Amino acid sequence: MSDILEQASQAAGFGDERAFLLRVVQPGLAGLMDGSVSTLAPIFATAFATKNSHTVFLIGAASAVGAGISMAFSEGLSDDGQLTGRGSPVVRGLVTGGMTFLGGFLHTLPFLLPNVHHALIAAYIVVGVELMIIAWIRYKYFSSSFAMSLVQVVLGGALVFAAGVIIGSS
Template sequence: MKNFSELSEKEILALAISLEEEDNKIYNEFAEGLRETYPDSAKIFDLMSREEDRHRHRLIKLYQEKFGNHIPLIRRQDVKGFVERKPIWLSRPLSIDKVRKQSEVMEIETQNFYYQAARRTTDAAVRQLLGDLAAEEHRHQRRAEQLEKQFINPQVQEKENKSAHRLFVLQIVQPSLAGLMDGSVSTLAPVFAAALATKDSWQAFLVGLAASVGAGISMAFAEAVSDNGSLTGRGNPWLRGASCGVMTTLGGLGHTLPFLISDFWTAMAVSGVVVIFELAAISWIRNRYMDTPFLQAAFQVVVGGLLVFATGLIIGSS
């Protein structure tokens, strides 16, 4: 890996060509990744991709005039000082906010590169082109804002916001809600059965802790391997698995932690109150994000929770 200060003018031009080729491909990937869900934003990145391609042609033309037809392969990772770019363009579907932030960083980084490169060169033609490209990258930021105003009117913005909301529900809310419901409901029976069978808060806590953590691990792996998200649009499987597993564990721990109270009947009462709040929270989330009428959601969740709760009481009292 070389320091930027060690590069010759020939290597600087070769690096600039490589950067423009990379940015062109990334903007193409952004456009393709956004086309189905955010078609109007995809048009912006199509135009930005073509701009980068024009920059590449100008750089190659000057390079050929100065150094011939062989262009050495010098990439950003071969030179110290460049910001590492996370390959968010490989994810499907793409997050519109992440894409816009990434493109802003790309434009600023490329602009700074051209400014620094122009200062280091002594050839007049090379310096002029690098300076011109630095100015154009600066104008790109304003151009992107103009394109956004052109293509992203209030109606389109509302449509894209709805698309973003659907993706958020699909990738985050659904697996998290599934985990919360499983953790809150499925652990009721073992926790309260153990509590009534032993009349010992600590033993009930240990059973609840084991049931919550075990269920969280099981649900995390089950969600992660269910599908890779490439066809369903459900996003990164490990992110879904992590959110599902964490919420499963938290759902079980909610009514398990009160059994840290040494007085058994006090712990039982507090845990029962927590169960009510858990079921109410699940009903609210289903109403808020899954468009399920609140009363219907409450009925479904409460009936299921009470049946499991009663099962635990019956088994623990027998």
Template sequence: MRDFSQLSEREILALAIGNEEEDGRIYLDMAERLREDYPATANIFKEMAAEESEHRRELLELYREKFGDHIPLIRRQDVRGFITRPSIWQFPKPNIDDVRKIAESMEQETQRFYRNAAARATDVSIRKLLGDLADAEAEHEHRADALSESNLTADARSTEDKHAREQFMLQYIQPSLVGLMDGSVSTLAPIFAAAFSTGDTFAAFLVGAAASLGAGISMGFAEALSDDGSLTGRGTPYVRGVVTGLMTTLGGLGHTLPFLIPSLHMALIVAIIVVVVELSAISWIRWRFMDTSPLRATLQVAFGGALVFATGVLIGGG
């Protein structure tokens, strides 16, 4: 691997040609991945790919004029400190905002590359072209805005943003809510049953910790294996599984930790307060993200929690 500062002008041009070709293909990959859900944004990336193709043509003409027809294979990974690019095809379901940020960072990195390359060039025509391409990359942000105005109308942007919110709901909010509800509600019975039956706060803590971790692992695997996201658009199953498992564990540990307090009476009071906070948070999330009325969300969650809590108390007290 060689440093960028060690490359000759011929090698820099060869690297730039490969860079423009790869960037164009990345933009086309973005367009293809976004075509179905975000057609207006996909058109923007197709036009940006066309611009990268024009840059590559200009570089090829100059290279042929200066060095002939053979272009050495110089890859990004062969140059230390050279700009890197993401593999869009590896993204399970690209987030629209993430893709736009990636495109912006690509233009900024390419601009820095051309600035540095132009500063090192001694040939006037090479220096001029590299400088012009650096200016062109700097203008791409404005060009992207112009493309957005022509392709991404207010209605199209509103539709895409709505779809992005729906994807966020399916991939993160819904699994988080399922996990939090299961962890907060299902662990109530074993924890309070252990507390009332043994009168030992540490024993209740052990039962709660085991129930929370076990439920987290179980729910995580259940969510990950239930749907690969290819048809429902719910995103990567592993991410959903991790989110669900962590939130399930968190929901159970919230009212388990108070049982580290030696006093059973105080531990019960604190645990009940934590349970009220947890159920209130669940009700708020359902109202905020699931379009459930505040009263309905509160009554549904409170009723379910009360049933499970009563079950634990009855079993433990009996």
């Protein structure tokens, strides 16, 4: 792993790379993936059903906040860290919840644009960037093939996006 990861883990008091991966990177990645993918269906369903950017923004923001809270509690309550060595459940919960919120809220921001068609184009771009970042994190920290990670992440995102489009167009 890179010197940057080692320095960050030391500065944060995690002691070693493995602890940093288990306590910060993995919960953060899980949150980012969940937020980026799980909020696609409600956001795009609302966009196609209402064609109203303000409404989409409200639904997206609510989805991101709700997903963040849910994932924070889920991660925090799933493991006290004693048996697995994954560290403080509060820290993992905050990391997971924060990254879940971020992943869902980033592609909500374009809907601050009043024109829903322009907002959709911007949101498509943001989602694409999010998915590439997720694939890169998997490649960098978990020795996954970048190409395979990208295929897996895009496939998951496409399935959820399609569900939102189908439901929103009904």
